[in-house]
Amino acid sequence: MSAIYRLQCKAQSYDWGKFGDVSKVAAYAKASGATVDDKKPYSELWMGTHPNAPSIVMDESKTPLSELIKNNADLSTKAVYDQYEGDLPFLFKILSIRKALSIQAHPDKTLGARLFKEFPEHYKDPNHKPEMALALTPFEALCGFRPLNEIAQHLETYPELKELLGNDVSEEFFATVKATGESTSEKNVAHNKQVLKKVFGTLMRSSQETVTHLLSKLIARLNEIKASDPISKLVIRLDQQYPGGDVGVFSCLMLNYIIMEPGQAIFLGANEPHAYLAGDCVECMATSDSVVRAGLTPKFKDVDVLVNMLTYQYGSAESKKMTPIKFGEHSLLYDPPIDEFSVVWTKLGADEAEKQKPIEGPSILIVTSGSGKLTGEALKTESDYELKEGYVYFVGANTPIVAQSGSSELQFYRAFSVATNH
Template sequence: MTQTAVLRLQAKTQSYDWGKLGDVSKVARYAQQSGESIDPSKPYAELWMGTHPNAPSIVIDDAHTPLQSLIHKYPELSTQTIYDQYNGDLPFLFKILSIRKALSIQAHPDKTLGERLFKEFPNIYKDPNHKPEMAIALTPFEAFCGFRPLDEIKQHIQRYPELAELIGSDVTQNFLTTIQEQDEDVEKNKTALKSVFSALMHSPQEQVTEQISKLTNRLRNKDKEDPLAELLLRLDQQYPGGDIGIFSSLLLNYVTMESGQAMFLGANEPHAYISGDCVECMAASDNVVRAGLTPKFKDVDVLVEMLTYRYGSAESQKMTPQSFGSHSLLYDPPIDEFSIALTTLKSGETEQHKPIDGPSILIVTSGNGDMSVQGSNYSLQEGYIYFVGANVELSAETSTDLEFYRAFTVPT
């Protein structure tokens, strides 16, 4: 290899309104390690690690070399197969997110839809790629993911008259009749669920505002220990003025995760992050179709038509990791672009990662230690980020607790 296999990176932050402020944000704390000055009043929402043109990582060297330029010069860092397959780019975008308030109700298109949206609306949808993604909690984490079991939705329609009012009596009755039938006709159930979601999302704004006012006034006088009521009131405080996304809480799974728990968000599945810090990885795209909890453009018609309308429990949304070594876990979603390994070491422990036939990016999320690759040693400190080239063995050791995440891709 004509280029060293390990390169320390400086990643760029993204400031969005929903991000945590100043050094309360893990994004900001990690970015400080590579020299970024932190403004305590500024929201630091995302740290982008990779070659995406909106915020490309650079090598910490005298020339401030863009990572993508280095991969173009030395394709062996990526492997020729992956280099050719993804046109000399990294196929994934690795992120840290620090969430102060809920993100938009959204879904990401599959490749077919992504290509069509990019062709028809290039000013809104910036590339033709799909955007499956995976989130692993760093701290206690809340999210919406997928549609609730139909019985839960039925109970919410009956329990929350404001929801039933927006959906309308005909759609409500059809849904209740459909799911009460003894035969489990999944496609028929999905059609009924789609009718409910479509009716809700297309509700006139003045009716939405009126029903949210009724809902929140009623809930403020109810049991304060009801977690769903607390969530609805919290979302109304974050997005005042009648945001339809508040009612999505009654249709979508409310998922809570502890550190190390993960969920995979496939194409055409509704979701939204609510609070906490996470590691996130996705295909290298920025396509988002939104429909609530946002002041940004809402493409309700596209969202309603694109969703799969799969339904199931909140727990069913979570992933089960596999072993990746003595002290590592592998989160391997059902896509080609990326997987993530989590390594957790206690004082005096060591871990080896066998050679991976593809490029990877590693970030230390807590603690410190040392890494050895091809006879060279590298410091592992909280917030340090490294690009690791293909086909090298990696060894880590620590005299304190140490945690790092490594996103990678392999040839298909």
């Protein structure tokens, strides 16, 4: 029995995606045999067993990946198989983003289960959804609350935000920042978070009429002074993408604006506010579709749940970036503080090779650029598999692999899961 299978993966087409001729998702979907329409947005490529877009083994029988894993416990190891009930615990994706996604957070397991039980029409499953994004191209995102003094500075620079919050809330925030904004004592940090929650809650619950009025006032002022700093330009851009007074535009003055280069990554834990804004990334998440939205979206907004669920941790944009560790001569490991997944990024120059040690769990890899070959050992026999841009493979547990680049650079990302007792 083989331990390596090439997969056919499905692309998702949402309004915010990049169009076919420039979308990485479209380019990779072509490798799976999809016909691409240049005028259509291609937003996400899903690699995994999620029922909304399940991956299929590219063989005569067209076996669904979920079935392959379910019927062959050895491909996962018994420990992983038992822990995740014969399924894959992660969903691996490529995203190509033309316009901002909603400001959102993902519930933890307890809240996820409650929302699913009480509002199944809005929340489709009870799982939590921690996720990690690794930049494929320069990538922009909002992630977590800014340091408090930066938010206070924005209340001064953008008086329309201060007006929206009202004098009492603004003054209480200024006083708090002045008194305990820099403090690291547990008591003060807890108090700071309460005040930050009040500020964010006031913003998100503002009346639509007031938001529309103050946002148009802000945009008019920024255009008049020809504001060219990154934050003002972002405010103008988000307002153009979601016209008509979306409160999410104001949120970017409170959340960290992060620009990542290829090789940089962010991890988004449960109950952390975020929004992807532009670029292409590799994303990995726990298998779930549980999202609480509150801005930059025409979809259902659940403002009270969002305001109450957030952790209100605050800190610098840099503190949100992950520090990878060496995994091989040409590979880096991104290992978030959760059980379901980790990701390895391998970058080989022309005519280079790397042997990767066997991983004690199932993995999925996608070639993001270049070409070459993969040699996998299974049952003492070796087989070669072609590596080309957009090719996706499932690799069974404990399979040693060797990746060899061709005459140009080869890059691939590999998501995997191991049992938690490791």
